[in-house]
C-alpha cells in the first residue's frame with residue numbers, strides 16, 4: 707500500500723480550460739463573501755450567514771489546513787483569476803483513505819459544467835496522488851442541483867441521515883453519496899468516446915505545486 711508522503715499531499719493547480727482550481731489566498735475573501743451573500747448559494751446547505759469577518763476567518767482556516775495537509779479546499783477561479791467557487795476535500799483520512807467532497811459556485815456560473823469539470827479533476831487527483839479509496843459527500847435532501855452533479859460524476863446514494871446538520875437553526879436531513887476508486891476507474895474505462903474526451907481534457911490539466919502559486 708503506498709504511503710502518502712508530504713510531497714504527494716500537496717494538491718495541484720488544475721487547469722480546466724476557462725477555469726482552474728488553485729489554492730485559496732487571503733485576497734479571495736471579498737469575492738467569496740459576494741457569492742456567499744446570495745441566498746441561492748446557501749439555501750440547500752448548512753453554510754451559515756456570511757459576514758466579512760466569518761469569511762476572512764474561514765479563508766485563514768482553509769489556508770492553514772491546506773499547508774498542514776489536513777484538508778484541501780481549493781478556489782475555482784475564472785480566467786481573470788477571480789474566485790467563482792470552492793471545490794475540495796473538507797476532510798480526508800490517510801488511515802481509511804477516504805475524503806469528504808464539498809463545493810459551491812457563484813450562481814452566475816451555474817449551468818456551464820464548470821463544477822463537474824472541477825469535481826472530476828479533483829477526484830482523479832484524490833484517487834491517484836492521494837491514494838483515496840472512497841470519496842463521500844453529504845447533501846441536503848432538497849439540493850437537486852448538487853444531487854444531479856454527484857450522480858453525473860458517478861456517485862451512488864448510500865442512505866439518508868436524518869436531521870444530520872443544523873442549517874441556520876433548523877435540523878435538516880442529508881443524503882450520503884459516495885464513489886469508490888474501483889468504480890471511478892471502471893467509469894473511465896467504460897465511458898463513451900465523448901465522455902472519455904471530457905475526462906482526459908480535465909485530467910491532463912497542467913499541474914504545478916502549491917508553492918508555484920504563491
Ligand SMILES: CC(C)(COP(=O)(O)OP(=O)(O)OC[C@H]1O[C@@H](n2cnc3c(N)ncnc32)[C@H](O)[C@@H]1OP(=O)(O)O)[C@@H](O)C(=O)NCCC(=O)NCCS
Nearest residue numbers: 747751809810811816817818819820821822845851852855
Ligand atoms: C451544486 C452546484 C455547484 C451545481 O452547479 P452546476 O453549475 O449546476 O453544476 P455543473 O457544473 O455540473 O453544471 C451542470 C449544468 O451545466 C450544463 N452544462 C453546460 N455545459 C456543460 C458542459 N460542457 N459539461 C457539463 N455540463 C454542462 C448541464 O446541462 C447542467 O445543467 P442542468 O443542471 O440544467 O442540467 C451549484 O448549484 C451550487 O453552487 N449550489 C449552491 C451551493 C451548494 O449547494 N453546494 C453543494 C452543497 S452539497
